[in-house]
Amino acid sequence: MKNSVIVVGAGGAGLVAALNAHKSGAKVIVITKEYPTRSQTSMAQGGINAALSNIEEDSIELHVQNTLKSAHGLANIDAVNFLCQSAPEAVMWLDSIGVPFSRTKENKIAQRKLGGAYAARACYAQDYTGLKILHTLYDRCLAEGIEILNERYLLEFITCFDKDKPFVSGVSVLNKRDGEVEIYEAQSVVVATGGYSRVFHNYSTNSVASSGDGIASAFRAGARVSDMEFIQFHPTALKNSSILISESARGAGGYLVNSMGDRFTNELAPRDEVARAINDEILKGNDVFLDIRHLGEEFIKNELPQEAKLAKLYENIDPVYDLIPIKPAAHYTMGGIEVDENSSTCIDGLYAVGECANHKVHGANRLGGNSLLELIVFGKQAGESAAKYAKNFDKTTDMSGQKNIADEQIREIKEHKNKINFYAKQRELGELFYKYVGIKRDKLSLQNVLNEVIKIKKDLQKMGVSDKTKEYNTNLIEFLEFKNMLELCELILISALSRQESRGAHFRVDAPNINEKFEAHTVVSKERVVSYEN
Amino acid sequence: MKINIKRESVAQYDVEIEGVTLLEVLNEIKTKVDPSIAYSSGCRSSVCGSCAVRVNGREVLACVCHVKDGDLIEPLKNSEVIRDLVVNMDRAYGFNAKAKAWQSSIAENISLSHEDEKRNALQSDCILCGSCYSACPVYAVNSEFLGPFSLTRVWRYVSDKREQNPKEKIDNIQTNGVWDCTLCNECTLVCPQSISSKADIEKLRARSVMFGYTDPSFSNFGGGLSF
Numbered sequence: 131m132k133n134s135v136i137v138v139g140a141g142g143a144g145l146v147a148a149l150n151a152h153k154s155g156a157k158v159i160v161i162t163k164e165y166p167t168r169s170q171t172s173m174a175q176g177g178i179n180a181a182l183s184n185i186e187e188d189s190i191e192l193h194v195q196n197t198l199k200s201a202h203g204l205a206n207i208d209a210v211n212f213l214c215q216s217a218p219e220a221v222m223w224l225d226s227i228g229v230p231f232s233r234t235k236e237n238k239i240a241q242r243k244l245g246g247a248y249a250a251r252a253c254y255a256q257d258y259t260g261l262k263i264l265h266t267l268y269d270r271c272l273a274e275g276i277e278i279l280n281e282r283y284l285l286e287f288i289t290c291f292d293k294d295k296p297f298v299s300g301v302s303v304l305n306k307r308d309g310e311v312e313i314y315e316a317q318s319v320v321v322a323t324g325g326y327s328r329v330f331h332n333y334s335t336n337s338v339a340s341s342g343d344g345i346a347s348a349f350r351a352g353a354r355v356s357d358m359e360f361i362q363f364h365p366t367a368l369k370n371s372s373i374l375i376s377e378s379a380r381g382a383g384g385y386l387v388n389s390m391g392d393r394f395t396n397e398l399a400p401r402d403e404v405a406r407a408i409n410d411e412i413l414k415g416n417d418v419f420l421d422i423r424h425l426g427e428e429f430i431k432n433e434l435p436q437e438a439k440l441a442k443l444y445e446n447i448d449p450v451y452d453l454i455p456i457k458p459a460a461h462y463t464m465g466g467i468e469v470d471e472n473s474s475t476c477i478d479g480l481y482a483v484g485e486c487a488n489h490k491v492h493g494a495n496r497l498g499g500n501s502l503l504e505l506i507v508f509g510k511q512a513g514e515s516a517a518k519y520a521k522n523f524d525k526t527t528d529m530s531g532q533k534n535i536a537d538e539q540i541r542e543i544k545e546h547k548n549k550i551n552f553y554a555k556q557r558e559l560g561e562l563f564y565k566y567v568g569i570k571r572d573k574l575s576l577q578n579v580l581n582e583v584i585k586i587k588k589d590l591q592k593m594g595v596s597d598k599t600k601e602y603n604t605n606l607i608e609f610l611e612f613k614n615m616l617e618l619c620e621l622i623l624i625s626a627l628s629r630q631e632s633r634g635a636h637f638r639v640d641a642p643n644i645n646e647k648f649e650a651h652t653v654v655s656k657e658r659v660v661s662y663e664n
Numbered sequence: 665m666k667i668n669i670k671r672e673s674v675a676q677y678d679v680e681i682e683g684v685t686l687l688e689v690l691n692e693i694k695t696k697v698d699p700s701i702a703y704s705s706g707c708r709s710s711v712c713g714s715c716a717v718r719v720n721g722r723e724v725l726a727c728v729c730h731v732k733d734g735d736l737i738e739p740l741k742n743s744e745v746i747r748d749l750v751v752n753m754d755r756a757y758g759f760n761a762k763a764k765a766w767q768s769s770i771a772e773n774i775s776l777s778h779e780d781e782k783r784n785a786l787q788s789d790c791i792l793c794g795s796c797y798s799a800c801p802v803y804a805v806n807s808e809f810l811g812p813f814s815l816t817r818v819w820r821y822v823s824d825k826r827e828q829n830p831k832e833k834i835d836n837i838q839t840n841g842v843w844d845c846t847l848c849n850e851c852t853l854v855c856p857q858s859i860s861s862k863a864d865i866e867k868l869r870a871r872s873v874m875f876g877y878t879d880p881s882f883s884n885f886g887g888g889l890s891f
Contacts, residue, residue, distance in 0.1 A: 164704075164706065164714065165714075165753060165757065165792075167712070167713060167791070167792045168706045168707075168712040168713060168714045169712070170707075172707065172711050172712045172713075172791070173707050173709065173711055173712070222772070226770045226771055226772045226826075227767060227770060228766070228767035228771070228821060228824060228826055228827075230781060230784060230785060230788045230820075230824070231781070232778075232781055233776050233777055233778045233780065233781045234778070235778060237775045237776060237777045237778075255785075255788070256785060258711075258788075258789060261711055261789070261791065262788050265788065265790070265792070266788075269760070269765060269766040269767075269817070269821075270766060270767075272760055272761045272765070272766055273764075273766035273767075273768075280753075280754060307746050307752065337706040337707045337708075337712060338705055338706060338708070339706055371708065371709075373708060373709040374709070436711070439710075440709055440710075443710070443728060444709070551695070551696075553694075553695035553696070553699070554695070557695075595699065596699050596700065597699055597700035599700070601746065601747050602702045602746045602747035602748075602750050603702075604694075604702050604703075605694075605699040605700060
């Protein structure tokens with residue numbers, strides 16, 4: 131069908147892109163491996179940044195300044211300006227479609243201060259900001275009659291060539307329910323599949339679905355990826371389960387204390403600094419706790435209900451009376467698919483948005499409250515760009531044979547000898563990554579982990595699925611996710627090894643200072659060659 | 665600890681771990697014992713709504729529920745089972761569209777107070793886990809019932825000052841809607857977010873009456889013809 135846009139991924143970024151492509155006149159289909167409301171966006175608690183000055187004086191300039199500072203020289207100034215300038219409008223739009231933001235006594239949208247911000251800038255809905263934004267976007271998509279195909283796992287972005295230039299012509303997906311490969315043709319495709327924090331396995335705050343599928347598939351299709359080594363560790367994940375306790379707990383005045391009960395860092399410094407300070411305490415043999423007892427029962431009940439519930443459920447403590455045991459955990463991946471000022475990748479018709487994309491607004495370290503903002507601002511841009519491209523599309527495509535190719539890939543995996551349990555490898559890899567590719571890194575350890583990743587990749591033929599059935603084979607889906615994560619692990623390691631300096635979330639013990647030579651974006655080519663570009 | 669999982673038939677698994685959530689037990693079985701077992705999960709922190717199942721007949725989130733020896737784990741009711749503990753939620757979620765659970769138009773520059781926020785803060789906590797839908801007994805007699813979560817969602821929008829046309833919302837939930845509920849309260853008892861769809865349905869009934877609707881079973885009473 132002419133004029134059609136496929137959006138892969140149905141979190142905040144995907145749904146905003148879908149709404150805007152639809153509004154621009156395109157026929158839109160959203161494809162998700164889960165259901166829209168189950169996406170990672172539901173887990174965002176803190177808020178969405180916009181310089182509204184509802185609580186205290188703030189300005190777009192200040193928002194830009196804070197974002198750039200946190201990015202440590204790696205952000206694109208034009209992109210950051212666009213993001214921050216568009217922020218008030220983005221929040222007003224969310225308000226206009228019914229997002230139930232918290233309100234002040236003066237009937238304004240309530241805002242709170244998050245780490246690295248000079249003003250109370252994050253608009254929130256109690257501590258369910260992401261959940262309420264995501265569900266409202268979903269309801270809006272239903273109102274607009276946008277078609278959503280649930281439980282389809284992305285296999286590949288299909289490309290054709292016009293002379294030597296690649297362009298996207300559709301996607302292949304595995305229908306999880308009946309196990310059949312499906313091919314969808316479209317003039318443009320938006321990738322909105324989320325980040326790759328789950329390479330840290332149990333040491334990540336993320337949903338189990340954050341396996342970076344879209345980035346790996348786009349890379350295979352020939353898209354460029356960049357800044358993959360920049361992975362943000364959230365300072366306060368629950369100690370046992372890695373479940374997130376929002377920054378808003380510290381923004382409201384929560385303390386970080388060690389085993390002796392002493393505070394040891396500025397709780398509201400940017401996330402990379404706080405995470406490193408906590409890591410140092412843990413390496414000294416201390417336990418680290420978040421202390422919000424002094425905020426009082428009433429405040430915790432009203433402003434931090436989810437935090438209180440999670441602490442009770444997963445650590446069996448009541449934060450009104452007890453310290454909350456915490457550790458840093460992988461939370462957000464700054465790197466991703468390279469996009470230009472229209473959210474376009476280097477493949478014509480292929481757009482990317484959200485955590486899977488690198489719009490170069492977060493640089494070496496994302497500011498809290500900027501990721502929900504990014505979804506709205508660039509989701510609109512990606513949706514509009516994709517619709518415009520689809521409208522003007524005039525190339526001929528050939529999709530024949532695509533189903534056979536995908537069928538063959540699935541058949542081949544099912545024939546692997548299942549001698550090594552890939553789940554065990556996945557767990558081991560997560561532990562290696564947390565220890566050596568996490569908050570602090572050095573050349574030797576990175577090289578060792580890279581060797582291990584290459585070894586696991588070679589052994590993939592000996593790993594496989596014991597479940598050979600077609601219907602709802604999660605064993606197969608999880609193996610495909612594992613394969614994608616392995617590819618991304620290699621890209622992360624190559625990038626981290628190459629960047630011999632410390633900047634933002636990337637801290638090299640053997641090169642602890644910032645080095646101007648590296649004030650550029652890390653790009654990895656298909657041949658796995660690293661280059662630096664501005 | 666032995667737990668029983670409803671698959672094609674009931675399968676029993678003996679696991680070493682205790683004092684953990686059902687989701688952790690399922691992960692243990694899947695990654696170490698039997699990779700063929702199918703269930704859904706996501707956030708592990710009770711906000712994505714993926715992992716609702718029934719334990720000993722009662723709807724729970726697997727990431728919240730602590731299991732004990734002898735427990736029986738089954739998929740949700742009222743939805744087609746795809747495999748093991750996974751059900752197809754398309755039909756259930758489809759009721760959100762049938763109930764028109766959205767704001768009817770874009771509303772700009774409407775000032776909301778802290779009290780306005782509180783009016784539907786709880787209803788907008790819904791994670792669409794489907795527990796209430798599974799527990800609802802009305803589906804045994806009316807498969808077209810709009811259902812608890814969809815009606816809670818309608819109340820969320822109707823109760824919001826930004827809704828410009830509440831009557832249209834109310835008009836839409838008269839058939840297979842508010843009056844089909846038996847007010848049994850099962851939905852309230854199983855909601856992991858402490859939402860009471862029953863209470864929301866009662867509020868929607870009150871609003872319906874304000875718009876001139878009456879309980880259809882009540883009007884039958886008046887005519888005396890049903891008896």
